[in-house]
Amino acid sequence: MSTITRRQALGAAAGVTAALATAGAAQAIPVSPVSPVTPAPASPATPASADAPEPFDEVYRGRRIQGGASHDGGHGDGHHAGHGGGYSVRIDGEELHVMQNADGTWISVVNHYEPLATPRATARAAVVELQGADLVPLTLS
Structure with a gap:
């Protein structure tokens, strides 16, 4: 004849209690008919996008900074293809590698x-x- 130990009885009771608590919590969660998830805004990945950053060309603290749609469509030299979303920034004519998060x-x-x-x-x-200091061109080997 097998007898149940105190440890086994407490373990079984704890398991039942956890199961009941989980079931009760699941019933208590209100379900909204409207999803709280909102769609993401349109990506400014292309210069033609309405959300694309404005081009600029100005002298800031004695340095010429420029930004606008890149002529390579954001593909650069292949090292950072697309990180700037088709947008390039220059400081005194040297490219400042930018990336949109x-x-x-x-x-x-x-x-x-x-x-x-x-x-x-970002350029400022x-x-x-x-x-x-001069902006040194970024080269990857």
Whole structure:
């Protein structure tokens, strides 16, 4: 004749209690007829998009910064294909590699950990960070 131990009885009771609590919690979760998920905004990945950043050409702190639709459709030299979404930024004629994040913010190789709202703001932040130094072309081997 087998007898149940205290440990087995407590384990079984704990399992039943957990199952009942889970079932009760599942019934208590209200189900909304309207989904809380909203569709993502249109991607500004193409220059023709209405959400594409505005082009700019200005002198900021003595440096000429320019931004606009890239002529290569965002494909660059193949190393960073599409990261800028078809948008290029230049400081004194040298390309500043930029990338648009999923949340719509922009970063560059100079200020990679400082997401900014626009490519213009990203270029200005890079000028500040460079502190007068030349922007060295990014080459990958």
